Amino acid sequence: MYYVLYAFLYGLSLTPFWFIYGLADLLWLLVYGVIGYRKKVVMDNLAHAFPELSPTQRRRIARRFYRNLIDNFLEAVKLLSISRRQLSKRFVCDYSLMERLYADGKSCQLHLGHVFNWEYANADFSSKTLFSFLVVYMPIGSAAVDRLFRKLRNRFGTILLPATDMRNAMIPYRNKQYVLTLVAEQNPGDPSKAYWCSFMGRPAPFVRGPETGARMNNIPAVFVSLRKPRRGYYTASLSVGAEEPRDLPEGELTRRFVRFMEREIRQQPEIWLWSHRRWKWPYKEEYARLRIDGSGAAPGSVPGRGENDNI
Template sequence: MYYLVYGLLYLLSLLPMWVLYLFADGLAALVYHVFGYRKQVVLDNLAIAFPEKTLKEREKIAKQFYRNFVDNFIETIKILSAGKNWLTKHFQIDGDPFAQAYKEGRKCQIHLGHNFNWELANVAMVYYMDYQLLSVYMPIKNKVMDRLFLHLRSKTGVQMLPATNMRNAIVPYRNKQYMLALVADQAPGSVTNAYWLNFFGKPTPFVRGPESGARVGNIPVFFSQIYKTKRGMYRAYFELGSDNPHDLPEGELTRRYIRFLENAIRKHPEMWLWSHRRWKHPWKEEYRQYWIDTEPVK
């Protein structure tokens, strides 16, 4: 089954982008207007994040989101047959933010969110730095799709580490110089093993792992924002979150990242993955010990 699915998608990936985008336009209309895939989740999330906007304004963002959502899927298929020239044409970065850390022999982390197109960023980043790139991923339950995405995500030499076995997976690299990419806006598996703080004015839990690893190893952390210059063309902006996380109070690195993430989403709301239920866990007073925000619960 894997080879059948891979073969069909690979053939599809050989089509020129203008043909794939025609298909994407039709699919986006179906997903939004006909199937309504998680449409209510998207609109509910937008209402939480942007209560000051009218319903019409939020629906406009939702339509733009679904177009980007489908484009992300189509562009990911294209990666199967894309070479270096295509990848570096469609994804670029601002400046060379990692050169000094690499020269000093230090490891680094990138904390990013679910901003389109993170799959393209993952495979293209290796062409912009000297580091060995390690990317943490969540295994897919469907074995065929899990194998397919592992192949796709590692095609340029990226080493994929399963989040479910992160501690053991990173052991072979502990004495090597690497860049570890972490999607840091994941909803935690346990709300009592998380940091809680205000996100778009609502108490929200975030995973502890990205900050914890950086502080233990005193690994410089860069925050990343992916934005689109035009359809199919992406750039990534990087900001140094901390050069010495070990010196920060616990929770400070996460606070900095969440503020960075929220600002990035406010600038380009159509670029974030609104279809996941980011606010599915209501605040309870029993979580008070996990609260790290400098501002009170809203």
């Protein structure tokens, strides 16, 4: 099965971009107009996140989101054969911050969200950094699809660490300079063990792992901003979320990232993954002790509004 799937997608990856985007337009008509893939989830998420917008304005965001969702998948297929030179034309980032951290002898963590095109970001970052470039991923249920995506994602040097065994997978890199890349607004498996914070107007749980790792190793946490100025082209910028996370109160690094993601989503909402059931866990009063935005009493948490809210 894997070889059949790989042969088909590799052949598709060799086609020119005009063909890829023509196919994407046809798939958009099918996925959005006919099937309506997760349309209720998307529209419900947009209604809660942007109550100030009219239904027409939210539908406009939804239509653009579905176009970007399909573009993201087919652009990922192109990574099976795209050259480094062509990738560099389509994904542009200033890596001076990472170069400075490497020169200082530090490792670091990259925190980003489900923003398109994270697959291009993975490929470009891994091809241009001197660090061991580590990415945490969740294995896919289908063995053939999982093998295909692992091949696609490590083509430019990415080292994939399964989230199901991350502790052991990290062992070979502990004494090396590494970048650990984390999609840091993931839904937790157990909301009673997560941080809780208002996110786009609704309480949401956030996994503790990204902050816990940064604090434990006291390595800089770098936030990744992604933009899509036009179809097929992306830019990224990097900013320090915390130079020494251990010096922060517990929960503060996560709170900073949540506020960062809110700004990112509001500036270009159509490139965030609205089909994800990000608010599937209902808030309960028993979670008040886990709040990190000033609405509860999480140990070491800081007020939800204050001098750090602009970070």
